[in-house]
Amino acid sequence: MALLILRRNLHGRTSSLLQARLFSRSPEAAPAEDPRRRTSEPKPIEKILVANRGEIACRIMRTARRLGIPTVAVYSDADAGALHVRSADEAVRIGPAPARLSYLSGASIVDAALRAGAQAIHPGYGFLSESAEFAQLCEENGLTFIGPPASAIRDMGDKSASKKIMGSAGVPLVPGYHGDEQDIDFMRLEAEKIGYPILIKPTHGGGGKGMRIVQSANEFVDSFLGAQREAAASFGVDKILLEKYITRPRHIEVQIFGDKYGNVLHLNERDCSVQRRHQKIIEEAPAPNVTSNFRTHLGQAAVSAAKAVNYHNAGTVEFIVDTTSGQFYFMEMNTRLQVEHPVTEMIVGQDLVEWQIRVANGEPLPINQSEVPLLGHAFEARIYAENVPKGFLPATGVLHHYRPVPGTSSVRVDTGVEEGDTVSMHYDPMIAKLVVWGESRSAALVKLKDSLSKFQVAGLPTNINFLRKLANHWAFEDGNVETHFIEHFKDDLFDDSCHEKEAYEEAIYGAALVSACICNKEHSNFREGFPGGNGLNSIWYANPPFRVNHCAKCVFEFQWDDDYDSTGSKPLVLSLTYQADGHYDIEVEGEGNSLGFHVKVTYLGNRDFRVEVDGVSIQVSLATYEKDLDKHIHIWHGSKHYHFRQKLGQPLFDDDDSQHKPSFEMASHPHGxxxxxxxxxxxxxxxxxxxxxxxxxxxxxxxxxxxxxxxxxxxxxxxxxxxxxxxxxxxxxxxxxxxxxxxxxxxxxxxxxxxxxxxxxxxxxxxxxxxxxxxxxxxxx
The missing domain is CATH 2.40.50.100 (RNA polymerase II/Efflux pump adaptor protein, barrel-sandwich hybrid domain)
Structure with a gap:
């Protein structure tokens, strides 16, 4: 099967025909054989099993589809109907919901690949992507592991061993203890030698799992034991290392790539300093406010690190940069594709998953170091299901409304979910990655802000509003980032008290829009996507005295949920009068506020409305769903998003009929x-x-x-x-x-x-x- 491969330029258009390669054997030329026959000889790649889930599985499948290569999905019971399963050509169940019984079961995944007739396995990131044992198991069964060799994963996966290798290669290291001795009393003495504060890290895995910052000796034992427990649960190895904690660090990493012929290059660097819980949430490439000399030396150190372990395929060398001295130190190497790889793709105009497949199939790198471009600037914002006011705790629930920002030549959304899908407790709570590109950092930042304001999610809490606050913060705009950015500017990012009155008045406006849109939806006999519908369930039927050519009044009571107000929701009461000319007169009463609006509404379909408020026309989107004995209502207009609640079964009533007025007491837990x-x-x-x-x-x-x-x-x-x-x-x-x-x-x-x-x-x-x-x-x- 001969494939014509086209390289896309930065803006996604086909720029030139680069090469025509015989990518795999013709099916007719292949000898008949049992697809489950085990052999140590890897075959040319004709079908790929993707050993992952969510957005990265979908992203790998898109590239494979473009290359004409069929894909096989694997899924647990919790993911039977997931998007990555629907996106693949085939799908194989590998176990129940817990990851250890499904996505971490290497034997089950290899067996699925053999049964499906796949020649290669792409591990994505997380799960088994950095398991040397899994890479070895693939090789032993004649399967191509689309990633580095097992030896490199083993060398770099053990952070203690990797630091010894890096030290021998001349790569700068942070002072610390990276040895094999794990006795807690011995480790406590080593911590004292290094000097507090220290950083406790598992020697295997990544993503900040098990990581602890220890400020003093009396915190050491609990932190050490907790790190060991988490490391064992996540990676199956509880080995720990200690490092001096740099108090004002930046996290800058370098994307490297090698082929099987000894060629290694870097594709510029990424800044991943903005983090919460040691996990990145906004990444950008290239790193802001660094010199070309710094960039050159950083890239050279990354290439040296890769060559020291005979590396091939995609990898990332992570460095910690001391902002006080400007010195960089090797932190770790991730022997896989990173979550944030799209920002690198945007500034070099290359598909790194395609590179991975080609290198795994024995092809050389398509360019050399001098041909690597640096085009513009890119940002990635990770959109999570999480509760920001509660310390970014992960959230679960149904995506009742999911409308990502539309993709363009410079805006990209990588996602693994669709509207109606469930974010479960079993896996990572990431919903999507929003990636934007601009000719300069400032231009890219404008697109990031705009795209975040248009990204609509309802059904569970997300970090979208928080990401918007980050993107709009003056220090972030200036590129003055470090890993403590969120904590350093927490008053700016979490305290909205100075804007409380303004936000409340805007919420009143939003509530007026909601009531008008709901009434228009009912009154116009539409019911798509909105609980309640028309006919005998219509609010106009259920709430006399509505008559043709007469006014009708309804009263709405909402609770406004402010994402950043820890005092809880605020009540709003709206009286809406429908006029014979099709307008609504709305009066809103809140906490010391009373406002009136003259509104006309036109339903556009797909939950969108054109609303004219006191002569000014705007477009809004509305989503409603039922959860926890409440009807939840979300409305978006411009860059604003509001979330209101009503008690289920609350009648709408003529405002003289006060006997039907419902109570809005919030459920509470017993004292203490x-x-x-x-x-x-x-x-x-x-x-x-x-x-x-x-x-x-x-x-x-x-x-x-x-x-x-x-x-x-x-x-x-x-x-x-x-x-x-x-x-x-x-x-x-x-x-x-x-x-x-x-x-x-x-x-x-x-x-x-x-x-x-x-x-x-x-x-x-x-x-x-x-x-x-x-x-x-x-x-x-």
């Missing part, structure tokens, strides 16, 4: 209750019911989406109602335990001051989540 901040698995219980504890003392450890969270006592007292056990799954917001205050002064104070009948410490769920949960682990890069 600490609840689960997310659905997850109880990994360890550190206390017993009735046990006396101090404020901040760890009570139990939860795990979800490869992340551990320590749940601590919010106050001194006695643990009450602790019924969960290790290995138990707990739902989101389920009761974990309560703290009974035993201090007589505190008890008397509460009893006398608040008339409480019990001596329980009153803690709102929001405060409990914020103060009692400590995130100590993150998902993969």
């Amino acid at each position: 209750t600490v609840v689960a901040p997310m659905a997850g698995l109880v990994v360890k219980v550190l206390a017993k019911d009735g046990m006396r504890v101090e404020e901040g003392q760890p009570i139990l450890v939860l795990e979800a989406m490869k992340m551990e969270h320590v749940v601590k006592a919010p106050s001194a007292g006695h643990v009450h109602g602790l019924a969960v056990t290790a290995g138990q799954q707990v739902p989101d917001s389920s009761v974990l335990f309560s703290i009974k205050v035993s201090n007589s002064f505190t008890t008397n104070f509460f009893n006398e001051s608040t008339n409480l009948n019990e001596d329980w410490l009153t803690i709102s769920p929001d405060i409990t989540h914020r103060n009692s949960i400590q995130t100590i682990k993150n998902t993969s890069k």
Whole structure:
């Protein structure tokens, strides 16, 4: 099967015919054989099994499809209907939902490839992508592993061994201990020799999993044991290394590529400094505010690192840069394709997955170092299902509304989900990667801001608004980034109190738009995508006195959920009068605010409306769904997004009919209750019911989406109602335990001051989540 391969230029257009290669054998020329016959001879690539899920699986399949190569998906029970399964030519079930029984089962994946008749396996990133044992297993079964050789994965996967190799190759290293001895007392002495603060890291894996910053000796034991536990759970190896912690670092990495003929080059660098929980959320290429001399030396060091382990295929050499001295140090090498590889693709105009397939099939690199371009600037923003106000805890749920920004020649969205899909607790909570390109950093940043404002997701919390805040921050605009950027500017990024009045007034405007659009939808006898519909369920039927050629009044009560306001939702009451000429007169009452609007609405289809407000025409999008006894309503207009809630079953009523007015009291937990901040698995219980504890003392450890969270006592007292056990799954917001205050002064104070009948410490769920949960682990890069 001869394939004509066309290279696309930076803007996605075909620029020239570069080469015609015989990429694989003709099916007619291949001898008949049992597809499950095991052999050590790798075959030319005619079919690829993608040993991954989500957006990276879909991204690999797109390139394979362009090259004319069929693909095989693998899936767990939780992913039976996932987008990557629907995107492949074939799909094979490999096990139940837990990753260790499916996506981490190398034997099952190799068996699936042999049964499907695939010649190669692409591991993507995460899961088995950096497993030397899996790469070796592929080779032993005559399958081409689309990645580096097992020896390179083994050398660079062990961070202790890799640092020794890098030291011999002359690559700068951070001071630390990278040896084999793991006795905790020995390691504690090594930490003291290095000097606090130190960084504890697993020797295997990546993505910040198991990483701990230890500020003092009294934190060492708990941090060390926790890092070992996470490392064993994530990578199957609990070996740890210690490094001096650089207090003001930048994280800059270099994309390298090698072929099987000893050629190695780099494709410029990426800055990945903006992180939360040691995980990147905005990456860019090239790195801002570095000199050409720095760039040259950094690239040379990365190439030296790759050559030291006879590397071929895609890899990334990560460096930590001390912003005070400008010195860079080798941190680790990721022996796989990175999540953020698209920003490199944008500035060099190449498809790195195509390079991976060609190199794995024995072809040389298509260009040399002098031919590597540096074209413009690119950003990638990772869009996650997560609850930002609760410390970026991962979220689960259904994507009731999912409308990514449209792709263009300079805007790209890599995603592994579609509207209606579920983000589960079993895997990484990434929804999509938004990638933009511009001729300059400032031009690219404008596109990033605009694209984020148009990216619509409803059904579960996301970090989109937070990403917008990052992109609009003055220090980020100036390119003054470091790994503590979010913590350093937390007051700017999380505190909206100075804009609270303005935001509330805008929410009132948004609520007016919502009520008008919903009424228009009902009154126009449309029902697509909106619960409630028309006919006997219509609000106009259910709420007299609507009559033809007469006015009709309805009253809406909403709760406005402000993403960054920890005080909770705010009530809004709207009175809407439908006029015979098709307009709505709307009066809104809020917290000390009363505003009126004259509105006309036209439904455009696909949940879009044209709304004329007091003579000004705008276009809005509306999404509604039901969840947790509420109807949730999202509206987007321009760069604004608002989220409102109504109680299910709440009638709309003429404003004189006050007997139907519903109550909007929020559900609350009993006094002193600490609840689960997310659905997850109880990994360890550190206390017993009735046990006396101090404020901040760890009570139990939860795990979800490869992340551990320590749940601590919010106050001194006695643990009450602790019924969960290790290995138990707990739902989101389920009761974990309560703290009974035993201090007589505190008890008397509460009893006398608040008339409480019990001596329980009153803690709102929001405060409990914020103060009692400590995130100590993150998902993969």
